[in-house]
Amino acid sequence: MSSVNAPGSLKNLRRRNRDLVLRAVQAGGAASRVDIIRETGLSRTTVSSLVGQLLAEGLLAESTDRRATQTATQTGRPPTRLTLEPSAGAVVGIHLRHDGIRLAVADMAGTVLSEVVVDLDVDHRADAALTFVEEATSDLLDDTGLDRGRLLGAGVAVSSPVRTLSRRGPALLATWQDINIGVALDERLGVPVRVGNDANLGATAERVFGAARHARNLVYVMLNEGVGAGLYLDGRPYLGAKGVAGEFGHVVVAPGGQVCRCGNRGCLETVAGAAALTTALPSSAGAGAPDLDEVLAACAAGDPGALRIVADAGRAVGTALAGMCTMLDPDLVVIGGRTADAGKPLIDGITETLHRGIPPTGEPIVPVVTGQLGARAEVLGAIALAVATAPLTVLNDGLADAATS
Ligand SMILES: [Zn+2]
Numbered sequence: 001m002s003s004v005n006a007p008g009s010l011k012n013l014r015r016r017n018r019d020l021v022l023r024a025v026q027a028g029g030a031a032s033r034v035d036i037i038r039e040t041g042l043s044r045t046t047v048s049s050l051v052g053q054l055l056a057e058g059l060l061a062e063s064t065d066r067r068a069t070q071t072a073t074q075t076g077r078p079p080t081r082l083t084l085e086p087s088a089g090a091v092v093g094i095h096l097r098h099d100g101i102r103l104a105v106a107d108m109a110g111t112v113l114s115e116v117v118v119d120l121d122v123d124h125r126a127d128a129a130l131t132f133v134e135e136a137t138s139d140l141l142d143d144t145g146l147d148r149g150r151l152l153g154a155g156v157a158v159s160s161p162v163r164t165l166s167r168r169g170p171a172l173l174a175t176w177q178d179i180n181i182g183v184a185l186d187e188r189l190g191v192p193v194r195v196g197n198d199a200n201l202g203a204t205a206e207r208v209f210g211a212a213r214h215a216r217n218l219v220y221v222m223l224n225e226g227v228g229a230g231l232y233l234d235g236r237p238y239l240g241a242k243g244v245a246g247e248f249g250h251v252v253v254a255p256g257g258q259v260c261r262c263g264n265r266g267c268l269e270t271v272a273g274a275a276a277l278t279t280a281l282p283s284s285a286g287a288g289a290p291d292l293d294e295v296l297a298a299c300a301a302g303d304p305g306a307l308r309i310v311a312d313a314g315r316a317v318g319t320a321l322a323g324m325c326t327m328l329d330p331d332l333v334v335i336g337g338r339t340a341d342a343g344k345p346l347i348d349g350i351t352e353t354l355h356r357g358i359p360p361t362g363e364p365i366v367p368v369v370t371g372q373l374g375a376r377a378e379v380l381g382a383i384a385l386a387v388a389t390a391p392l393t394v395l396n397d398g399l400a401d402a403a404t405s
Helices: 010-028 033-040 044-056 126-144 181-189 198-209 268-272 274-280 292-300 304-328 338-342 344-357 374-389 393-404
Strands: 060-064 080-084 090-096 100-107 112-119 151-158 193-197 218-223 227-233 236-238 332-336 368-370
Touching: 010 033, 010 044, 010 080, 010 374, 033 044, 033 080, 044 060, 090 126, 090 181, 090 374, 100 126, 100 374, 112 126, 112 374, 126 151, 126 181, 151 181, 151 198, 151 374, 181 193, 193 198, 193 374, 198 218, 198 227, 198 236, 198 332, 198 374, 218 304, 218 338, 227 268, 227 304, 268 274, 268 304, 274 292, 274 304, 274 338, 292 304, 292 338, 304 332, 304 338, 304 344, 332 344, 338 344, 338 374, 344 368
Parallel strands: 090 151, 151 193, 218 332, 332 368
Antiparallel strands: 060 080, 090 100, 100 112, 218 227, 227 236
């Protein structure tokens, strides 16, 4: 027993390397062979051989990365994309917005199989929100014909900071003070639940499924009612010492401006959050402020006031981004959230002040693009989080085999 179990045993080494490759694909949601080589430190030959073995065993699946952006295709040929075998299980992704819930069941490659969206006052009706999640998860599993036992985990995106070392619920939501979302949903769903901040998970989603594939250093800006940012540095999510990095909406851009919900004055959110856009534009119907969809529709129709409001919001975002980009030197900035639907006028406003605010280095200035996932970014990020942290029995069995062989 001791001789075959020795650290240098060839069989154990191969088993350990195989698990490293599997874990690299799982953690990344999807990965190319180059990503795996970088993540594991294994040689090209070893990775190639182990990927071949895992494909033959039916633990990994491979597809052509058709949606890869120009940033990913500098070599010309679209890279192939490795994921976990889709049918290895299922996960549920949950996006708890302030005023609604989006919930989706996906396979282990992150492909959404069934999805539901509901308006609900999540901030003030915690129990109703948790009950909806429990019931909708069952209904969606029924829709897809999946056995309950196939569900391996759940991810939750919440609109508040999530501290690194606890799964404690968001303090900013009024009725959630004493509720630990992770624990409450663990009990209701009967699977491991991971909770993440919505902007961080939006960044994850754009990186795994959307506009930021293969970006090692990414700034993702989420423009909704709230304004936030998610960061990837050197290929890994950056959450900060306390897990609250990316509170971009509370960067001060207008020192004499309006008081923010956080108590400071002139935060970016008071200038570029949805409320700032809707209250700045007189309603075309003549009754009260328009909603964000009306502002975006007016913008698309070329209304000068709406275009001005969106461009001003963009310029404020660009001013705040200039400091961040000067510090971090990202490959790419992705603008997500509902306001990103404004498109060109918003991006033009952002790049105007961003370019003005970045010191000239002779290097090209970081590209700014809109996200590809729209309102689904956060729920897809929650799915990626659930896939990345799902307990894979194949790994555990493998470890057990290695320990007893
Ligand atoms: Zn603030």
